[in-house]
Amino acid sequence: MINWLLKKISLSAIILSIGIISIATADQTIKSDRIVELAKSYLLNQFSQNYSSENIDVTNTRLLPDISFPEGKIDYFINEKEIANIGQYHTIPIIILLDGKPIRTLFVNCKVKLYGNVVTSVAPIKMHQNINREAITLSRQEINSNSKNSDYYQNIEDLVGLRTIQYIPSGKIINAAIIEKIPLVEKNKQVKVVGKIGDIEASIYGTALEKGVKDDIINVQNPSTQKIFSARIIGKNSVELVF
Incomplete structure (x- = not known):
């Protein structure tokens, strides 16, 4: 009886001296290629909504090591909320679940070429x-x-x-x-200014203060009075007063 108590006390002392004891179990290895392919597939799916798959090229820019985990059911989850807007460079967070519980997050860096x-x-x-x-x-x-x-x-x-x-x-x-x-009117060039009120039409020449194409509204200056007014471009070096 005394010997049994001494053995129990000695075992307790050993446990207290080394802290928590981990029990070794069989491991399973997840290849880095598997993680990278998950990230690539995600990006291909995102970009294929706007581009055909043959025009998308996704490459991994940082190597990942193979990782060992205890035996169990492995699942993967990509947290889309942590991914920035689609662009050229991406960091894809892949959460690894063991028997339904998250145990690690891996970050895969990818470059997308379109x-x-x-x-x-x-x-x-x-x-x-x-x-x-x-x-x-x-x-x-x-x-x-x-x-x-x-x-x-x-x-x-x-x-x-x-x-x-x-x-x-x-x-x-x-x-x-x-x-x-191609502008119909160039800046600082002379233009014909046409004005219409009912059946009455009159025209003068002015200086375009801006360039523009058909239907653009530009500022024109009367060289005699120096007044500036708005006119719509209707043809080559020709504008119409805007009332």
Whole structure:
């Protein structure tokens, strides 16, 4: 009896001296490739709502190690609330559940590239040069994932007859920010000003204070009186008074 008590006291002392005792169990390994594929699949699904899958390329930018967990049922959950707006670079938080309980969150860094057939310049185009069919072509290019479809062109005919507002190097994607309609009225140029009241029509000449295209409202100055008034562009170097 005394020997049994001594053994029990000794075992208790050992437990107290080393703290909590962990009991080893069989482990299971989750390959990093599996985690990365989950992140890629999520991004492909998000982008495929606006782009065809063949135009989406998702790559992992940071390697993850393989991870070991105790035996049990493994599930995965992506917390979409923690993901920023869709852009080029993403960090996808993947929560790992063991038997229904979250045990770890892994962060997968990915880069998304989008491709599309868009209008590009064949050769350099000068500033304020009119665009013709020979100057542009349709080619497959990487496009900015933050861009809207209206930021670039997918039809050559949409650009013919417009002009550039800056120099465009060869092979550059042509977007809405670097082109404009050809102005019918140029700033500081003389314009014919037409005024109509009922059946009465009169005209004078004035100086356009702004450039513009058809139906634009611009300011025009009467060179004799220096008065400034508003007029609508109705043709080449021709405007109509706005009452």
